[in-house]
Amino acid sequence: MAEAARAKPKPTPETQHFWDGTKAGELRLQRCDACANVYFPPRPFCPSCASRKVSVFKASGKGKLYSYVINHRPAAPGFTPPYAIAVVELDEGPRMMSNIVDCPQTPEALVLDMKLEVAFEKLDDKITLPNFRPAKG
């Protein structure tokens, strides 16, 4: 029996711009043209004021470590435990789940509020994931 594969995102019409962005090396967020609210995950209207006039923009890719677990078991298919599942607070405001790379997966190395920057990981020709790593400098 084939080993179960890592869960892979399947874009929808409303999220395609995000996945096109990661493929192009950009972390894309949306901003409401009416109330300036920046939000995630993607949708073609503002979840704060309901305006349909929203714009996609390239985010800084910078953020900080908001919280995490270090998962030991059970491990998701395609992952080798222990691995951290993190929530990153982006400088623009929204938070997103991610993995922290180029960093030991230990409580000592993973310090809350540490500065992070996006690090893209190409899974295949369609999907590139936004991981994060400790910010340089």
Add this chain to the structure above:
Amino acid sequence: MRRNAVAVVGAAETTELGVIPNMSQIQLHADAALNAIADAGLKLSDIDGFATAVESPQQVCHYLGIKPTWVDGTSVGGCSFMLHVRHAAAAIEAGLCKTVLITHAESGKSMIGKLPRSIPADSLQGQFEAPFGVYGPPSMFPIPVLRFMKTYGVTHEQLASVAVVQREWAAKNPRASMKDPITVADVLNSRMIAYPFRLLQCCLVTDGGGALILTSADRAKDFPRKPVYILGTGESVETPMVSQMETFNSSRAFKVAGPLAFKEAGIAHKDVDHLMIYDAFAHLPLYGLGDLGFMPYEETGKFIADGNTRPGGKLPLNTNGGGLSYMHSGMYGMYALQESVRQMRGIAPAQVNDAKISVCHGVGGMFAASGTIIFTNEK
């Protein structure tokens, strides 16, 4: 909703709890339902309202032979049954039905006839959480806790004490799955599951079920059991994605549902004799104590570690042993409700003396939903 207008007149769990390899999930529903019907001295044909979660109402109604005029299939995770109680009380008050049966059952351990749960790859969870290695509740539910600990100065030892105190309650309960005493050191030395949580800070995985029967308070006095009245109720939802909670320092769904129930009940926190806070993992009682307004968040860990919620303490909490030690089939809310009803009837294995008001607070998903029911045995 009017206070004390509706009462629980039947309540029962499945005949067995724990590992039940000889029953499918649908039969566990029936076992719990038949026990509750017997408890209330009713016949199945007396039931004209029905609610359940995960399984569809039509599935369970057909299996039991019930012909309802009101159904509720609200399915928002483990607190669905708190929402069913709230909706049933409103339906009875509105005259849509007279006698409501609410069932829960789950073959969580033996997995016989259990519906598959999967996350579609094109859902928001499938796109923005699943690819990062979340795999079941232990990898997701504890994600907020490190932030909560940092914000409020909660310690690993305090979070370990939640499991220790609940094991003390479980030791008094013959039906609890885990009864042997444990120490904070035992908890902190148990197998790591998802840092910072270890095995003894994660809920059990068991088989079982439970059922409740509600009717109007006017009719309730004619039933064999002491009626347990619905004094206040609340509900809310936030997000199915734990990463998208407004904050990890509290639960928005808890903060809506809990205070709504207190306001409806017209009670103060000092009036609460008995408290259940759904404990899928050890941090939930801390969130619950804070979000329901019992105390500042900074005090919640110390409050439990100091023994205030243990047998003989001033705020008895999770007196059946909770999801950590009593049982947890996957959707524990029904068992919290059953314990509140037992306490209000005065028949709990670890009975709180003279308890008159019980608050039962549930969570669904990973802080995704919430329901709060406040019971009383005095009208």
